[in-house]
Amino acid sequence: MSLVTPSIDSRLARLVPGFRALSILVEAAPITHPEVARAALAQACQQVLNDDVPWAEAHLSDWDNVFKAFGAKPKRTPCSAAALRKRVLKDGSLQPLDPVVDIYNAISIRYAIPVGGENLAAYSGTPYLTLAEGNEPFDTLKEGQPMVEYPDAGEVIWRDDIGVTCRRWNWRQGVRTRLDSRAQSMWFILESLPSMPLAVLEEAGAELVNNLQRLMSGATAQVQLLEL
Template identity: 50%
Template sequence: MPVEPTIAPEIFALRPDFAALSIYAEDARNSPSDAHSETLLRDACLALDSAPWAQAHLAAWRETYRAFGAKPQRTPCSVEALRKRAQRDGMLPAINAVVDLYNALSVRYALPVGGEDAALYEGSPRLIRATGDEPFDTVSEGVPKIETAEPGEVVWRDDHGITCRRWNWRQGIRTRITEHSTQMWFVLERLEPMPIDALLEAGEKLVEGLHRLSRSVRTSLLYLNASGRSNRVPETASEP
């Protein structure tokens, strides 16, 4: 059954312009990083500012983090963290073919992109503002650790607990995509002024990359914004 994420109303109260593209992949295949996936990463690092909305989109995410009490200079959104690493090292670390694919697209489109092993989810993913008692599994100095979110923090979670803290800052260990993952869920997260057309284009590139890795993969897309959810993605960038 396809993953159908939900977004709580308080998220749109915080950012009415927020829109997400959810992509579920079934019978997918992954593999170790290879020359192709490393080339995707390298080319993306060379095109950090090719998207004309890049700097403004990053600024919108920093503003959003401050709005729910986070400090983006300490815990930046996922794409800003990737960009900083690319600027510092000139390259991003290769992890596996699927993670390399969506990290490359994240950097190229200046867009937070998350990937999860859907088979390890308990219930459907949902984006909420935390109460402060939700568990989050992570690693600190090489040792497994359970943290809790701060009250009001924006988090992705399932029935078990948090899967990603501070909207898209840090992913948990439990649901990470590995080389053995075959059911995958991706979420691409956009704020103004990034065009909706660009969000959809990034989604198309992700699906193309998944099909390159596995011809048998089946994908389904779900577009979510303040107006609701739709299996029909918008046709123009004019939709809010």
């Protein structure tokens, strides 16, 4: 499994000083213990409801401020972690979707951190976090139908050589690179701001890898810390 090192536009250092992320490449194996995903998701939801981490509110508030800094409206298009946690607080749980997706959603909920999961085989080139020019295609769905839209100029996006893979930093993932349990090469990105302790970011990454390896006996992982 060759190492994949995402690129981060140096201009983002002025927008988000102290941004850091864990990039995790996983070579999948057949699922042997699907119950691991269901348990992880249920436990994460219960933690939010009963015993939340003390820095969660500050971390998500900082993400709101980052979104505002590049022109997004976090109440309308919140970061992915805030959206998931809002659903849990409203409904008391989150319905399972796919074992791999459930595991990385559980990490996002439990640690109040945006977590992206991508099918690396669908990528052209390496992931790149940058400011949009506004002409990059983003494949998505509207009312169940495929469509292409474009980011706002200056919007923070993840992209590859073809187009946008995630809009508004970590708000919405595209269809082309969407991850599920059928993928062989999986790429995960855990994105944090300084209000989340670095040790906890590393703990979240270790828990993601551990749960994926319990889900898929024989899966291997490579972890990189990315910093601006």
